[in-house]
Amino acid sequence: MSAFIFDLDGVLVDTAKYHFQSWSAVADKYGLGFDAALNEKLKGVSRRRSFEIIVGHNGRAVDDYDVSEILNEKNRLYLQFIASINASELLPGTIDILSACKRHGIYIALGSASKNARYILEQTQILHYFDIIVDGNDVTKAKPDPQVFQLASRTLGLKNEECTVFEDSIAGIQAAQQANMHTVGIGDSNILTLADITIPDLSYFDFKLLHK
Ligand code: B16
Ligand code: MG
Secondary structure (H helix, E strand, C coil): CCEEEECCECCCECCHHHHHHHHHHHHHHCCCCCCHHHHHCCCCCCHHHHHHHHHHHCCCCHHHCCHHHHHHHHHHHHHHHHCCCCHHHECCCHHHHHHHHHHHCCEEEEECCCCCHHHHHHHCCCHHHCCEEECCCCCCCCCCCCHHHHHHHHHHCCCHHHEEEEECCHHHHHHHHHCCCEEEEECCCCCCCCCCEEECCHHHCCHHHHHC
């Protein structure tokens, strides 16, 4: 057996824009500068680490803030944004590759930093495809630590080398490689230089790519 382990945001669903809008509102409220370039640095990064990056970028100290309250505030806003998402927000190729996995007898796993992953899979109507879900609620160490992917392979009873990870963030590719898994970068090959192969989105995926 083998498994495909999918990251969520930026691979299956484009939720980055909602993270951006929520962080923008929070940053405004607390007088912190925040823009699209900084948002790029938050992709694949945990909620807490995202706040640390924003604060650090502004030359401020995390200790000056009630971090737990701010993280809750950000998440309340984010949940409002994603309350109305549906299958139309799935990224290109998502349904095709999940269906192909089922046909080929390949396990389907989620390996996401998000604590809202299960809810997003439900809202976009793809939860039923997944054999297992490992998300931000299950791990203590964030990507680039390999914990999220190792937990997925262990739960499936597979060797790490039997797993292929689909990731849009550099930290996620590093995490998968530390776990000795195959990697498919989703996005720009000039950015995801470490990935075994990189494709613009899942609609470009072909099983032949894995055997090159
Ligand atoms: P939450 P992924 C990540 O999802 C996002 O890319 C990242 O921007 C976000 O901070 C993180 O989830 C945590 O999300 O606040 O919902 O727990 O790319 O790992 O699927
Ligand atoms: Mg991602």
